[in-house]
Amino acid sequence: MLSNIAESVRLRPFAGSAADYAALAAIANAAFPDSHETAEEIQHWDAIRPAHCVIARWLAEVGETVVAAAEYFHAAWMYHPRKFFISIAVLPEWQGRGIGSYCYDELMRELADRHQPLQVRSNCREDQARSVRFLTDRGFREEMRTWESRLDLRAFDPAPFADGLARAVGQGFTICNLNEWLARLPDARQRLYEAMIEMRADVPQPEPFTPVDMATWERTVFDDPHLYPEGYFLALDGDEIAAVSQLWKHAEPDVLMTGITATRRHYRRRGLALALKVHALNFAKAAGYREVRTYNATTNRAMLSINEALGFVKQPAWIEFVKDVG
Incomplete structure (x- = not known):
């Protein structure tokens, strides 16, 4: 639940600006401390994405603060036009307030309207209990593990x-x-x-x-x-x-x-x-x-x-x- 944040969260399309890429990298590194992603690296992978592979990305803001990122995309290495990966990352200090749930609902609504997906995939590490619970509560089932x-x-x-x-x-x-x-x-x-x-x-x-x-x-x-x-x-x-x-x-x-x-x-x-x-x-x-x-x-x-x-x-x-x- 969003409690008092409900009215103040705004999910806006990713603009592709230097500031947005910097915010995206900061969220990724805060949510996954071992990732060490840079804005330049994310831009690089966006630039070489095959044209047939869809990606849509949003940033969630509370006031002037970017607090989360959400995206869906085709995986180039196992492409299917109606099968997608999704990713939602919330800054640790903003977790537990329903922001991830809000992003998920909006993302899935947009995905359904535009692409009528058959399957969606997502991943997290087994020691990230909040993320595991988030996915299983929404009907996701475990498919494979990677060490x-x-x-x-x-x-x-x-x-x-x-x-x-x-x-x-x-x-x-x-x-x-x-x-x-x-x-x-x-x-x-x-x-x-x-x-x-x-x-x-x-x-x-x-x-x-x-x-x-x-x-x-x-x-x-x-x-x-x-x-x-x-x-x-x-x-x-x-x-x-x-x-x-x-x-x-x-x-x-x-x-x-x-x-x-x-x-x-x-x-x-x-x-x-x-x-x-x-x-x-x-x-x-x-x-x-x-x-x-x-x-x-x-x-x-x-x-x-x-x-x-x-x-x-x-x-x-x-x-x-x-x-x-x-």
């Missing part, structure tokens, strides 16, 4: 995994970074795109994977401010990409994020994922980074087993919820 895991590089000892790395090299595979790959062949970007689309299709998610076109993929990768070519590694069979393990920069300067570690289907069961992961961690440790973080679906037992063996420590899981509304 964030973190590795303290200062305590990481690569010695026990040296044989795994040597095994990959002994099979004739070579390892290079992204810059070295791009300088290797005139069609290096096209080959990388095709390999990544194939591997990305096997990442667990609740809906079928929908690939983006190459131009959109190039902007997603090469215009990303967190791209770290020296930490983006490929296992090669001659000039054929066999596997990948990416490290990306993070807002915290001594932390790196794992983008994806994956092996192409016809190269699996040859130890490449472990070998590349160890190679990447050796690189990060030698470069002086403190920590590497990664995300894996709880159903991805193969990758979880590798991370557990390497010493990654699981954090509270992210829960993806879904609601049938059609």
Whole structure:
């Protein structure tokens, strides 16, 4: 319930101004302290969103103060014209006053009027009890979970995994970074795109994977401010990409994020994922980074087993919820 705030909350369309992007980043970072988003990063992702993917966003104000943000959007990686993600974030000091409920009702009304959705999805971390209750009270059901895991590089000892790395090299595979790959062949970007689309299709998610076109993929990768070519590694069979393990920069300067570690289907069961992961961690440790973080679906037992063996420590899981509304 909104009590006395009901008359003073105003939900207005997101204007796309520098001030609105700054307010959006501030709300995201306050509601999710580990996110470290910047206004520039949000603008970047908005700019490269495929044209067929809808997004609508609002800011909630009380007086002159922006207190919450709400949006619905298509997910480019599993696009369906009538299936949407929603996100509502309220500044912590304004939570518990019905503002999130107000934003949800208005957002869902707008979504229904414009797009007649079949399903909506949202997510939150399992230790965010208020958010879990908010979604379940509104008919959302749990669909899947994803663990964030973190590795303290200062305590990481690569010695026990040296044989795994040597095994990959002994099979004739070579390892290079992204810059070295791009300088290797005139069609290096096209080959990388095709390999990544194939591997990305096997990442667990609740809906079928929908690939983006190459131009959109190039902007997603090469215009990303967190791209770290020296930490983006490929296992090669001659000039054929066999596997990948990416490290990306993070807002915290001594932390790196794992983008994806994956092996192409016809190269699996040859130890490449472990070998590349160890190679990447050796690189990060030698470069002086403190920590590497990664995300894996709880159903991805193969990758979880590798991370557990390497010493990654699981954090509270992210829960993806879904609601049938059609």
